[in-house]
Amino acid sequence: MRESTAIKHRGQRRTEGRRSEIHASQRNQRQQLGSQFDGKGTDAEGRMKTPAEKLLDRAFGIFAVAKKQTVTEWAEDNAYLSERVTEMAGRYSTADHPYVREILETYQDPRVKKVSLCWGSQTAKTTTIYIGLGWVIDQSPGPILWVWSNEKQARAFSNDRFIPFCEDTGVIAKHLPKTSEGKIDRDRASALRIEFDRCSLNMIGGQSQRNVRNYPVSYLILDEIDVIPEPIRRDAADRVKGRRSYKIIQSSTPIEEGGIWSEYLTGDQRKFLMPCPHCDKEISFEWRKGKGEYNIHFPPEAKGEDGAYDWHMLKKEAHYVCQECGGAIRDADKLRMLRKGKWKATSSGEPNVRSYHLNSLYSPTITFGEMLIRWFRAQESLDGLKQFVTGWLAEPWKEELLDVTEEATHLLAGDYERGDVMGEFRLMGVDVQRSHFVWIVRGFDSDGTSYLIDNGNSPTWKDLDKTFANFACSAAVVDSGFGERTQECYEQIYKRRNTFWASKGWKRLAQPVAIKAVDPFTGTNKANTHKIRLLHIDVSTFGGEILKRRAKLVEGFHIYRDPDREYIKQLNAKFIVEKTTRTGEVVQEWRTKRHRQDHFFDCEVYVLALSKILGLGNVTRKAEKNEQDEDKNESVAGTKPVRRRRRKKTSRNFW
Ligand SMILES: [Zn+2]
Structure with a gap:
């Protein structure tokens, strides 16, 4: 038993010796490269050097003594990621994602107190953070506190990635x-607390403020801070701010x-700029070029006649188009560009x-085609779109983005032709204009x-x-x-009173839709003898429902094949x-796009409201099933709308 352990140790030492030889020579190469790059004329801050500074650099270069080891050099010489933590096991390297180098150096730079990676x-990003901590533990020890959104996550990360990395x-x-x-010593190296010889590392789930206050901290790590409650973030930050160095x-x-x-x-909002292989201008990878225009292009043949995409062709042919010169940038160009890139404060x-923004177009493991496919898939639902924007573009989600593209709306097109009679019942919705009517018929x-x-x-x-x-x-509304x-x-509605309903839209009602009887002849000699049905419609509620259907958040909303452009x-x-109002209240406001008509949208709102009054669409909702079954018999079976009696609904149980 003891013998085999000893042999293993000797074996390990041998490999380590070899590794450090290889890395010493790599480091020499790197240092030579480094001095060439220094000559390019920017300092560590990305600021242009003056000619005088450049001259001084050259003069002092002659007498330069051995440089202090950078954090990147330390990491590439020492850090090891085994198959326990990564598919690409081996010595840590920044070669494929050189943008992390500057982040690693901030651990050593006393001028930098706070680093935010968006x-x-x-x-x-998480690997970069803990590689940097490795340097801290070995080279510049101080108490470390790592705050997570919850303890389960902290434990999983510690057991599956961090402790194996340390070992x-x-x-x-x-x-x-x-x-x-x-x-x-497992008692002193547990998932949530590791007592290194010169410093300790504590991991906590960000749920208890008291927890945060218990620890001395020089290095505070907050990963995925958007899911850590704000008071805990603030408390944790207050813990370190009293210290001289943190x-x-x-x-x-x-x-x-x-x-x-x-x-x-x-922060100083750094972006990673790389020279375009065609025009040599420094560009950042940006998803959008302008409104409705994107920097990823693909051959038009990738979209079939039926509107479906050829995923295979997209994956193969999609490429980035330089926003400066229009040149095509392929996946094969990306790594070369990344290696010549540098961070620049904006x-x-x-x-x-320091603050750094980086979207996933920069990822060495994601191709342009894969990003595009993710984008198309994201269009299929509101949640998908939100996840794409926050997760892959690293941009905050704004509600304007409920505004899906017309491209996405085409995904609603069904496999039937315009004019095919569909559905068990047909409803007509009419929007009245000065000299004409705008209408839809929906089955x-x-x-x-x-x-x-x-x-x-x-x-x-x-x-x-x-x-x-x-x-x-x-019926018609x-x-x-x-x-x-x-x-x-x-x-006119009175003449068609068996099937036609009048309607009136309201910004906000106590209930989504209410039926009132009105006298169509008020003020004439026929007054007080006749009635028509008038729907009072809460257009915010029903409009919201149309948005959800438009974004495919609610399924089963179809449009005929090859839809009319004007309708879309x-x-x-x-x-x-x-x-957000001054009092901090979040309010929603409806907007119509500039120079756009929205009558078909309104028609959809009326028709949806009428369909709910007629009891359509409620049959599958389990919670209300019993009640709805009765209603269905009452209103739908005869296909003629029947006036509801003693029926009170609130917006809560309506859907
Ligand atoms: Zn270019």
Whole structure:
């Protein structure tokens, strides 16, 4: 037993010896390269050097003594990532993601107190953080506190990645606590607390403020800060700020506009610039070129006639297009560009605070085609889009993004033709304009699945009657709110009172939709004898429901094949922005895109409201099942709308 351990140790030592030889020669090469790069004329801050400074550099270069080892050199000479922590086991290297080098150097730079990494997925941010901590433990020890969003995550990270890293990296392993037999003392090297010989590392789940206050801290790590509660973040930061020397390293993909995004904005907002292989101008990888335009291009053939994408071709052919010269940048160019890149501050920011933005286009493990495919898939749902923007673009989610692209709306197109009679029931929605009507006909199944059958403009009521008959509609809803035509609407609806409903939209009602009977002849000699049905519709609620359907967050909302462009444009005309008022209250505001009409959107709102009144779409909702079953029999079975009796609904149970 003892013998085999000894043999293993000898074997290990041999390999380590070889490794350090190799790395010494690599380091020499690097130092030579480094001095060439220094001659390029920027300092460690990315600032241009003056000619005088350059001259001094050259003069002193002659007398330069052995340089202090950089954190990157320390890491590449010593850090070891085994198959326990990575698929690409081996000695740590920054060669494939050179953008981490400057981050590692901040651990050693006394001028830097706070580092904020607003980075996308697959950019190696957590690895960079703990490699830097390895340097701290070996070269510049001080108490370390690592705050996580919860304890489970902290334990998993510690057991699966951090402790193996410490054990596998010889220069860190020697600082681990040992038993009298020389083995690692598990009592003093547990998941949440490791007592190294010259410093301790504590990991806590960010749930208890008291927890944070218990620890002395020189190095504070906050990974994924956007999921750590704000008071705990603040408390943890207060712990270190009293100390003469400290360092806060925090990272996250941005979830909201607070968190890492605001931390990024308070720093000097560094971007990683690389020379374009075609025009040599320094560019950053950006997803969007302008509104609705993107820097990733692909051959048009990748989109089939049926609107479906050829994923294989996208993966192979997608490339980045330089925003300066239009040159095509392929995946094969990326690594070369990354190696020539450097961080550049884009703002002055608070002193001693560095902030870095990096989206996943920079990731050495994600191709341009893979990013594009993720983007297309993300379009299929609202959540998908949010995850793409925050996780892969490393940008905060804004509610304007509920505004999906027209491209995405095309994904709603079904496999039926315009004019095909679809659904068990057909409903018509009419928006009244000064000189014409805008209408849609939508078919519904009783479970709420619906199909846009046709849409258009008609000049007269007779034309509306024709369309109504043509698609064998069950009911129509007409917006009677257009001031100068309200009386006309009432009278015409009265003529069709068995099937036509009037409607009026409201910004906010106590319930999403209410039925009122109104006298169409008020103020005439026919007053007080007749009634028509008027729907009061909460357009915020139903508009929101249309947005969800538009973004495929609610399934079963279909449009006929190869949809009318004008319909798509108008369906996409409306969106919501969220605003925070002075009192801190978040409010939603509806907006219509500039120079856009939105009548088809409104028609969809009326029709959806009417469908709910008729009991369509509620049959599959379990919580309300019993109640709805009764309603269904009452209202849908006869296909004729039946006036509800003694029925009270609130927005809570309505859906
Ligand atoms: Zn270029």
